Amino acid sequence: MRGLVGSTGRIGAALLALLLPRAPLRAAPQVGVPDCMTGPVRAEVLADIGIRGEIRLASGARVILDSLRWPDAPDVAAAARAWLDARRGAELAVMPRGRPDRWDRERADIQVAEGDTDLAGGLIGAGLAFADANEADSLCRPALRLVEADARAKGHGLWREPLPDAADGAALRARAGRFVVVEGRLRHVGERSNRTYLDFGTRGADALTVTVSKRTWRMVRARGLSAASLEGRLVRVRGILDIWRGPTLEAGPDAIEVLGEADRPEAGPETERGLRR
Template sequence: MLVLASVGGAGAADCVLEPQGEGRVASVIDARSFRLEDGREVRLAGIERAGAERASGRAALSAIAGGRDVTLHGEEDTPDRYGRQAAFVFAAGSDHSVQTELLRRGEALVSSDIAEKNCVSALAMAEAGARDAKLGIWAESTAIKNAESSGDILAAIGHFTVVEGRVLSVRRAGAITYLNFGRNWTRDFAATISRRIMPAFESAGLGPKSLENRRIRVRGIVSSRGGPRIELFRVGQIEVLGGK
């Protein structure tokens, strides 16, 4: 896994994965999925919607892929439990994935479940460009939650959210390590890492102690265990923002 902060360089190839079918988009279901004319439902891999459903996200997907011939790429074409095929999607005549185009417009967030190097690079750069230009969701001051504002983060429970702040302390309790962004452990925001996946973070140079007093950006689904929490399953959920 790669850390988003390590991505750089212009002109990175978009997601180069095995072809997994093709078809024509018949209808757009929401900001992250559509139905092909043959009835297959496709979910866009590698991205997440930001918070609650945005009408502009669905409109953007319709503008990019609606009624167009598309090719599907991925590691496999097995449908998920809802019958949807997760894939990176390319509209006919485009060298960039639909995901990249949505990110460029600020209508999606990069997910954390991507392993393929070119995908990580292309998607991360597209998101960063929109963020720097304050396009789409990035025009809103609440697009990135302040780790010190627990109430704002709690309002996003159940949603994929980006939170930014300084890690004030690192604490281990049983099999869980807490990256604490506040001094009240039961009320303030924290990111958690389980013991079983800790080796992956340490191998990537992201051992918890190395993050203490560092500004980082984390992304994931917000839950509540006293205070707001984001559980870190993958290295790609952490982005180191600068020095101490």
């Protein structure tokens, strides 16, 4: 343990470097927002892996990785658990982030002291987890989306099959109740007093509709997006898929990504260097 404590400064600097994306991303969160504020780095030991990737530390603390969503697919979830379990007993540097989740588990960025392996970056880079804000308003580590894009381009893990098309109702219905990442051309944006609706099909078509709360839509607009700028664009959305008349999901502000040659995320060696090794 003495060696880990002695190296906390170096590890802390490495973790802090992860807070800043190494390539420009649209709507990157501000460091000062409550969900993304960080606490002091501390030394811990990985004791066990709980359900859906909960990390149990030798100190008794329960931690979940920030900016990461555990996979629903049983085979991928088993592989993700095995990836973490292989690091059982490892000395860690843990940086708390934001507020605990609804189960009072600490959110954190975590690196293995030996080799500085970043746990979230490693899982996402292997295609074993999604880069997602979960219950937070902001994705605190947007550079993880670049690592996810690289895993998707290489067909790793979760990305072995192509993403479902937002206009393919039958394919979406087969994924009801699961967290999905979907792409398609946005046909219409309907702004209402309490909600905004993003429609990926024409009226009556069996296609995805994304619902956005009034509060979230204000955040989306504050980031430079609007009904006019979204309609007709290729868009990637993510969330838990439900069926109500047709396929639908409710999106947070960081769950809506406008795609195109200029702003499609692409990962490269420089982007990934500080995220997984």
